Amino acid sequence: MGEEKLEILQGTLDLLILQVLQWGPQHGHGIGQSIRMRSDELLQVESGSLYPALHRLGRDGYLRSEWGVTENNQRAKFYSLTKAGKQRLVSEESKWKLFVRTVGRVLRSQE
Amino acid sequence: MFDLFKRWRQRRRAEDDDAAEELASHLAIEAAGQKERGITAKEASSAARRDLGNLTGLREQIYEQWRWTPLETFAADFRFGLRLLRKTPVWSTIVVTTLIFGIALTTAAFSLFYSLLLQPLPYPEGDRLVTIWTAAPKSGYPRMNATPANWRDWQEQNRSFTGIGIVKPSMNYNLTGVGEPERVRGAKISANLLPVLGVRPFLGRIFTAGEVDRDAPVAIVGHGLWRRRFGSDPKIVGSKIGLNNRPTEVIGIMPDGFAFPTREFELWTPAYIEPETFRARMDADYQAIARLKPEWTLARAQSEMSAIMRRIASDNADQLAWLGPQDIALEPLLTTTVTEARRPLTILMAAVFGLLAVACLNTGVLLSLRAGSREREIALRSALGAQPSRLAYQLFGEIVPLALAAAVGGTLASVVLLRVATAYLPVNFPRTEAIGVHWPVLFFALGLSITVLLAVGLLPALNAFRRNENEALMQSSRSVAGGAGTRRALVVAQLAMSTVLLLGDGLLLHSLANLLRVHPGFATEHALTMHMIVSRVKYSGDAEAAAYLERVVRRVDEIPGVLAAGIANRLPFAGTAQTGPIEFEDRLELGPIDTDWRSATPGYFRSIGIPLRRGRLLSASDRGNTLRCGLIDDQLAARVFGRADATGHRFRMAAGKFHGPWTTVVGVVGHIRNDGPGSDARPQMYLPETQRMQDRAALVVRTVGDPAKFLGAVKEAIRKENSDQAVYDVRSMRQWLDYNLETRTLMATLLAGFGVAALALACLGLYAVVADRARQRTREFGIRIALGATGARVASTVLGEAGVLVLAGLVTGLLLSTVLLRLITSLLFGITPNDQVTLLSVPVFLAAAAFVAALVPALRAAKTDPAESLRAE
Numbered sequence A: 001m002g003e004e005k006l007e008i009l010q011g012t013l014d015l016l017i018l019q020v021l022q023w024g025p026q027h028g029h030g031i032g033q034s035i036r037m038r039s040d041e042l043l044q045v046e047s048g049s050l051y052p053a054l055h056r057l058g059r060d061g062y063l064r065s066e067w068g069v070t071e072n073n074q075r076a077k078f079y080s081l082t083k084a085g086k087q088r089l090v091s092e093e094s095k096w097k098l099f100v101r102t103v104g105r106v107l108r109s110q111e
Numbered sequence B: 001m002f003d004l005f006k007r008w009r010q011r012r013r014a015e016d017d018d019a020a021e022e023l024a025s026h027l028a029i030e031a032a033g034q035k036e037r038g039i040t041a042k043e044a045s046s047a048a049r050r051d052l053g054n055l056t057g058l059r060e061q062i063y064e065q066w067r068w069t070p071l072e073t074f075a076a077d078f079r080f081g082l083r084l085l086r087k088t089p090v091w092s093t094i095v096v097t098t099l100i101f102g103i104a105l106t107t108a109a110f111s112l113f114y115s116l117l118l119q120p121l122p123y124p125e126g127d128r129l130v131t132i133w134t135a136a137p138k139s140g141y142p143r144m145n146a147t148p149a150n151w152r153d154w155q156e157q158n159r160s161f162t163g164i165g166i167v168k169p170s171m172n173y174n175l176t177g178v179g180e181p182e183r184v185r186g187a188k189i190s191a192n193l194l195p196v197l198g199v200r201p202f203l204g205r206i207f208t209a210g211e212v213d214r215d216a217p218v219a220i221v222g223h224g225l226w227r228r229r230f231g232s233d234p235k236i237v238g239s240k241i242g243l244n245n246r247p248t249e250v251i252g253i254m255p256d257g258f259a260f261p262t263r264e265f266e267l268w269t270p271a272y273i274e275p276e277t278f279r280a281r282m283d284a285d286y287q288a289i290a291r292l293k294p295e296w297t298l299a300r301a302q303s304e305m306s307a308i309m310r311r312i313a314s315d316n317a318d319q320l321a322w323l324g325p326q327d328i329a330l331e332p333l334l335t336t337t338v339t340e341a342r343r344p345l346t347i348l349m350a351a352v353f354g355l356l357a358v359a360c361l362n363t364g365v366l367l368s369l370r371a372g373s374r375e376r377e378i379a380l381r382s383a384l385g386a387q388p389s390r391l392a393y394q395l396f397g398e399i400v401p402l403a404l405a406a407a408v409g410g411t412l413a414s415v416v417l418l419r420v421a422t423a424y425l426p427v428n429f430p431r432t433e434a435i436g437v438h439w440p441v442l443f444f445a446l447g448l449s450i451t452v453l454l455a456v457g458l459l460p461a462l463n464a465f466r467r468n469e470n471e472a473l474m475q476s477s478r479s480v481a482g483g484a485g486t487r488r489a490l491v492v493a494q495l496a497m498s499t500v501l502l503l504g505d506g507l508l509l510h511s512l513a514n515l516l517r518v519h520p521g522f523a524t525e526h527a528l529t530m531h532m533i534v535s536r537v538k539y540s541g542d543a544e545a546a547a548y549l550e551r552v553v554r555r556v557d558e559i560p561g562v563l564a565a566g567i568a569n570r571l572p573f574a575g576t577a578q579t580g581p582i583e584f585e586d587r588l589e590l591g592p593i594d595t596d597w598r599s600a601t602p603g604y605f606r607s608i609g610i611p612l613r614r615g616r617l618l619s620a621s622d623r624g625n626t627l628r629c630g631l632i633d634d635q636l637a638a639r640v641f642g643r644a645d646a647t648g649h650r651f652r653m654a655a656g657k658f659h660g661p662w663t664t665v666v667g668v669v670g671h672i673r674n675d676g677p678g679s680d681a682r683p684q685m686y687l688p689e690t691q692r693m694q695d696r697a698a699l700v701v702r703t704v705g706d707p708a709k710f711l712g713a714v715k716e717a718i719r720k721e722n723s724d725q726a727v728y729d730v731r732s733m734r735q736w737l738d739y740n741l742e743t744r745t746l747m748a749t750l751l752a753g754f755g756v757a758a759l760a761l762a763c764l765g766l767y768a769v770v771a772d773r774a775r776q777r778t779r780e781f782g783i784r785i786a787l788g789a790t791g792a793r794v795a796s797t798v799l800g801e802a803g804v805l806v807l808a809g810l811v812t813g814l815l816l817s818t819v820l821l822r823l824i825t826s827l828l829f830g831i832t833p834n835d836q837v838t839l840l841s842v843p844v845f846l847a848a849a850a851f852v853a854a855l856v857p858a859l860r861a862a863k864t865d866p867a868e869s870l871r872a873e
Helices: A010-021 A029-036 A048-061 A083-109 B002-035 B041-052 B055-066 B070-087 B089-118 B148-157 B193-197 B207-214 B221-231 B275-278 B298-315 B317-323 B331-371 B374-385 B388-424 B439-465 B469-474 B484-517 B542-557 B585-590 B605-607 B632-639 B707-720 B733-742 B740-776 B777-784 B791-827 B834-863 B866-871
Strands: A063-069 A075-081 B129-136 B140-142 B159-174 B182-189 B218-221 B240-243 B246-253 B267-270 B285-294 B327-332 B528-531 B561-566 B577-584 B595-602 B612-615 B629-633 B650-654 B664-667 B682-686 B698-703 B727-732
Touching: A010 A029, A010 A048, A010 A075, A010 A083, A029 A048, A029 B002, A048 A063, A048 B041, A048 B055, A048 B240, A075 A083, B002 B041, B002 B055, B002 B140, B002 B285, B041 B055, B041 B140, B055 B484, B070 B388, B089 B331, B089 B388, B089 B439, B089 B740, B129 B298, B129 B331, B129 B439, B148 B159, B148 B275, B148 B298, B148 B664, B148 B707, B159 B193, B159 B267, B159 B528, B182 B727, B193 B285, B218 B221, B267 B707, B298 B317, B298 B327, B327 B331, B331 B439, B331 B740, B374 B388, B388 B439, B484 B791, B484 B834, B528 B707, B528 B733, B542 B561, B542 B698, B542 B707, B561 B605, B577 B585, B585 B632, B585 B650, B595 B629, B595 B632, B605 B698, B629 B632, B632 B664, B664 B682, B698 B707, B707 B727, B727 B733, B733 B740, B740 B777, B740 B791, B740 B834, B777 B791, B791 B834
Parallel strands: B182 B267, B218 B246, B595 B682, B629 B664
Antiparallel strands: A063 A075, B129 B140, B129 B285, B129 B327, B159 B182, B159 B240, B159 B285, B218 B267, B240 B246, B528 B698, B528 B727, B561 B595, B561 B698, B577 B595, B577 B650, B612 B664, B629 B682, B650 B664
């Protein structure tokens, strides 16, 4: 693991969580796994920051939660997007794309 | 309330358990995943634990997420505040006590103010009741009572009122029969007065018009009298009681709480008016009370009544022209009732608010100081990311237990205070039966507490906003805590407020001293006074009644130790009554001169100490059938006759068409201030009782030594002459004079108390601020002392700083006073608001107190041990 891990900012974590849940309900552990896998282990998701983020999103009304059972018969709390959550995902995604474009433009102009 | 709270707590706990379970499930899944790599279960679970990190911290974080309800944070701040208070019991006690004191005082004062001045009269639609005054400004009577003749004409001609009733308030009755003879204050009322007011007796009935017209011996008894004298026996209605020896039938009992015109009146009798009084348009002794018709406004009624009065004046010009142009003044009955109390109460309220302001400022200073001592803690929290608003809310929330204790304690204390205060109110204060705690007062107390909370909590909270973290963290001895400037301003404000209060009180005290020094024209010591009403049933003829009074005086004279005894119909300082114009035969061009008319026995002048200037006093040889003679005072004699001898000239009473008999001046006596030490309104004229008999008799007895010792003997002497004679209002002359000044004395005393309390608080604040500042400069002082400065130099530095504050406070206070104290000019006697004595003594007094307050920290600074101070941080 010689490559540097990229640190995640809070706002970005929210976006990633929402994105992951687009594909269906998932429990906290699973969400963390998904993000890690999809970034080829580059994105560090501390479990310690994941759960507060999940609860915060739940409090803000973007996620709803429900106790369920995993494939391994483990009891876990499953999170899913609410309608507001879906809208939030769309808006955050477009904001992110704009952010990337703008920063990129600034960086390119320096070349 | 508590139930909701409990359920809230339970829910939060359930959420926390849920989160714990969620994290546990995460651990289980992670451990299972780890195990797939082939390590032991135990290692797997510890690896999972390591991966997750601080479990408790996570739970807290999750708990925090759901916590963002203001209620919960507030509850935590509240508990914290409570802990803080418990940690510093002395400080807490001082602050809470100060606030309780301020709130209790203000609430009690407002309760008085409201009960007496703002509360509506206890009559149905009491705001529609008005008093009808006649105004005849040209003749020197800006306000006059109504004559029966005017009343009759008003009733016939008006369209504004549903009814006009009249009442003659000053009737004194000897109540005889069962038990001791007792003087009862009664009022004569017209048949329609009670209906106009809108009250009925709760037992029995009101007078009929017929009963009033023929002066029937009937009476309505007040609730208090019924309870006290007749044992609340309902059978008293219909039976007879003895009023001035006239058997009178009781026809009704008034309900409890009915106190008209004031609570001193316990009996009401029909106002029988002789036809001659109507014809002569005399006897302006009645108060006219009317009820406005529903749609009529006061202004409309006023203009109608003015027009009516003009018509009456022109229709009866021959009788009324002497009064000059007359008009009507309508006044709401509430205003009439409370006029006298208005000014003292307003001033009282202002002073109390001033004291409350000082108490709040003081608490603000103390709180600010405490917040200052927690600077580092707050700066640290701020550096760690706490929002300034969050800090402000927290500091604010910490104030709440303080303010709550003050609010509750203050409201309870105010109830007690009110009860105590009511007992000490001057007897003649109006509407004292209405004093109590009412809903508006409770709301006021609540509003006051909230305002106090805001005022007191705002300061440290504001400081928290303007915090500069670096400076606070460093806390060098030179660093000035963010609130210091504001604190100094607060102390200056307190000192200024105390100055105003003390100056006001100083002026009142000086006025009081001036009044006490005034020589009223008669002797103020070694005299006993008491009052009697002569029963005209027992002594029906004037000559008989006068002879009775003479016999009484003779018996009293015979008591060993009595130097002189005499009777007049009114004592000095008994209010303005029995006044009217007189004219002199040889000086008719001067016109009628307003004088006090008095009837007296010969011994009166010696007993009360009025000197004889010329001629002779009244003597026993002046009888009903001898030359009509009288005395005038020297002021009147000088005015009318100059240096010439007034004796031998004749005068008579002259009011409009009414003329008394020509009376010869046989002597000139000293002038007295009849209305009070503060005013010199009119000269006096005296006639012998044998020639002008008056039912009311004030006995004055000059004694050797303490007059109180003679009370028993005098009463016994009177009883021997007439066992039915009730005696009332017994006082030594000194007590009588003090009674006259009662309200003033009370106000001056109260204001003195407030001023001193405010000063004490201000000095406390000054001490706290100065001590804090000195403590901050300990290092500097240590260095200076080490470098050779004397303790005195260091002490004077501290005192100098305090001195600046005191000076600023004094100057501000003096400036404020020039504006505010103008308001009490009408209460001052013999001085102006710029009285030098007060303006000099108060600042000195204040500076001295402040000096003492600043001395302690100054002395402590002087004793700074350089080595220790340099060691300390």
